[in-house]
Amino acid sequence: MPTSSTSTAEITTARCVELASVFHDPLLEEPLPASAPGAVRRRQMGLMSAAQTACRACPLIVDCLYRAVVEYDVAGYVAGTTPSQRAQIRHRLDVTVAPENFDTVAGISGRHHQVDHSEVVRLRNANPDESLEMLAQRLGCSLSTVKRHLRRERREPSVGMVTPTYPTVNEVLTVAAAVVGTPSAPSCSQAA
């Protein structure tokens, strides 16, 4: 997971942005039918290989994988995993998430939208060791907005808000390694 020293410049260097034509290719969206011709299968394998290489070299892979497993159900190839592999990881971790937009999870868009108070509190509880700067980046808002919501929560704790428990980053990485198999999954050392 990116640390508090992760810069905005690094955030914008997600390899999938540079390789949008690969990551957005429809062949990476869905499994091929059994009747798919060999040429199509070879093309899909080529795309998958290019995406896998890009994700392995991406500075955001640990955070990206965690979010794609725990926070968003995105389509396509993300963080070295296919949708089916992420579904298996969630199943093993007993995690349920709603469908989302790929660009948002990759940190490309979704900036400066209105921030929901409960979402700030939920993300803070889910990532207690994360810097407030990183939380603001996740939410696409300013640091002062995050601080304002957390001050409000300390002043007036949310009543009746059920805070679900989330797997840790290392739990996600361990299960991902088991599902995807090494070396496709990111190493746990990247979570430090």
Ligand code: SF4
């Ligand atoms: S790890 Fe995530 S952000 Fe990085 S290239 Fe892969 S899909 Fe994009």
